[in-house]
Amino acid sequence: MNFEPVIGLEVHAQLLTDTKIFCGCSTKFGAEPNSHTCPVCLGMPGVLPVLNKKVVDFLLKMAMATNCQINRESSFARKNYFYPDLPKGYQISQYAEPPVEHGWIEIETEGGKKRIGITRIHMEEDAGKLIHDENSPVSYVDLNRTGVPLIEIVGDPDLRSAEEAAAYLRRIHEILVYLEICDGNMEEGSFRCDANISLRPVGQKEFGTRTELKNMNSFRNVQRALEYELKRQQYLLESGGVVVQETRLWDDAAGVTKAMRSKEEAHDYRYFPEPDLVPIVVDDEWQDEIRRALPELPLEKRERFSSEYQLSAYDAGVLTQSRALADYFEEVARLSGQPKAAANWVTGDILRFLNDEKKTVGECPVAPANLAAMISLIQAGTISGKMAKDISEAMYKTGGTPEEIIREKGLVQITDGDALTAALSEILAKNPDQVAQYQSGKEKLFGFFVGQAMKATGGKANPRMLNDLLQKMLAKH
Ligand SMILES: [Zn+2]
Numbered sequence: 001m002n003f004e005p006v007i008g009l010e011v012h013a014q015l016l017t018d019t020k021i022f023c024g025c026s027t028k029f030g031a032e033p034n035s036h037t038c039p040v041c042l043g044m045p046g047v048l049p050v051l052n053k054k055v056v057d058f059l060l061k062m063a064m065a066t067n068c069q070i071n072r073e074s075s076f077a078r079k080n081y082f083y084p085d086l087p088k089g090y091q092i093s094q095y096a097e098p099p100v101e102h103g104w105i106e107i108e109t110e111g112g113k114k115r116i117g118i119t120r121i122h123m124e125e126d127a128g129k130l131i132h133d134e135n136s137p138v139s140y141v142d143l144n145r146t147g148v149p150l151i152e153i154v155g156d157p158d159l160r161s162a163e164e165a166a167a168y169l170r171r172i173h174e175i176l177v178y179l180e181i182c183d184g185n186m187e188e189g190s191f192r193c194d195a196n197i198s199l200r201p202v203g204q205k206e207f208g209t210r211t212e213l214k215n216m217n218s219f220r221n222v223q224r225a226l227e228y229e230l231k232r233q234q235y236l237l238e239s240g241g242v243v244v245q246e247t248r249l250w251d252d253a254a255g256v257t258k259a260m261r262s263k264e265e266a267h268d269y270r271y272f273p274e275p276d277l278v279p280i281v282v283d284d285e286w287q288d289e290i291r292r293a294l295p296e297l298p299l300e301k302r303e304r305f306s307s308e309y310q311l312s313a314y315d316a317g318v319l320t321q322s323r324a325l326a327d328y329f330e331e332v333a334r335l336s337g338q339p340k341a342a343a344n345w346v347t348g349d350i351l352r353f354l355n356d357e358k359k360t361v362g363e364c365p366v367a368p369a370n371l372a373a374m375i376s377l378i379q380a381g382t383i384s385g386k387m388a389k390d391i392s393e394a395m396y397k398t399g400g401t402p403e404e405i406i407r408e409k410g411l412v413q414i415t416d417g418d419a420l421t422a423a424l425s426e427i428l429a430k431n432p433d434q435v436a437q438y439q440s441g442k443e444k445l446f447g448f449f450v451g452q453a454m455k456a457t458g459g460k461a462n463p464r465m466l467n468d469l470l471q472k473m474l475a476k477h
Helices: 053-065 162-178 219-238 284-292 298-309 313-319 323-336 339-356 368-379 385-398 402-409 417-430 432-439 445-456 463-476
Strands: 003-014 077-080 090-093 100-109 112-125 129-132 139-142 149-155 191-201 211-216 246-251 256-262
Touching (some): 003 162, 053 100, 053 149, 162 219, 191 219, 211 219, 211 256, 219 246, 313 339, 323 339, 339 385, 368 385, 432 445, 432 463
Parallel strands (some): 211 246
Antiparallel strands (some): 003 191, 100 112, 191 211
């Protein structure tokens, strides 16, 4: 029997606000344990939460970027469960009245573009962190993270393969980072993903029994975990077994998913309205304000780069990986007036240098103005493309301007016709046999003469000029 995967992802994104969602404590990562706490986020009795407006601003940005419907009014709810890193015994989240819902994003699949639905996005507070000491029977609680704002992006079960799921996750990640509302760091847990996954016979409408996958902390892990789980479920179904509804953890080292808890033990959260917080009302004015400040999104940027600069879809994709890289490219394109060449240099040498040193474009020693100046020098014929390779490398090492490097290395191209003619005459005189062979039809030898001339001039001959001259001289020789 042929099975079809049905996958839906839930993404938790930690928001880049300076302070927590319901108190004024700092959200900075890596501080001394329990130093960023106050009675509110410690869950002391009798304290009152106050909503941080920035959190709603960020939620609205994400809602607009994912084509969601924004509800004028929404409310908070208490999600009750007992956990050592949750001192209140409940988490403030949103449940019955989500602030935004029914959105979608587009992903690229083998079969072209595909729209993936977003069920809802809501706000909630994060819980603390338990630290287990391997050498002693003691666990520690760090409540610095308690009350750090999160948005949960619940996707529709529209994904039909592990690749599609990975593509969807990358798009969500890219949008969050572009909006500058989440740093997207998966290792530090500021971008987390759970997956619901099931199989059904092709053609069947109803979903099969699903499992929930947790603990996937990289894009690669997500894809591997889903691929493994699909195979596991398929094997079960084909051998006459049944899939049990349960939560499973991805074990990266073993490369398998493992049962964590079954449905019977699953929590009953007994949601009820949070009595200490008033409903959130998002009026048109607030929405307009956010919409006006919305940056150009990656997909729009990609399409604009393709049409405005005539770049290939691939180059446009590479250049819009991050806002900083896209800005860098546009600056080089603008200053040099040559977007194609700018794209080639940025996606080629510049990215290679940066990747080799694991640096971001923000740390790039080559200023856009310097790269643009170099591109203009190639266009003017002052330097050859081959020289430019050396110059770009030197610019990356020293941060210097191309003019400085050209001066230091004596790299200016020879465009003096007399000097080139003299060099060529000497080469032709030295190689009479090759000249005769060329003239009797062995045209491949042209490259030999070019090579000799380049050698004689230390690679500084202007190639176009050299070719012209050589052709003329060989013709009348
Ligand atoms: Zn606090």
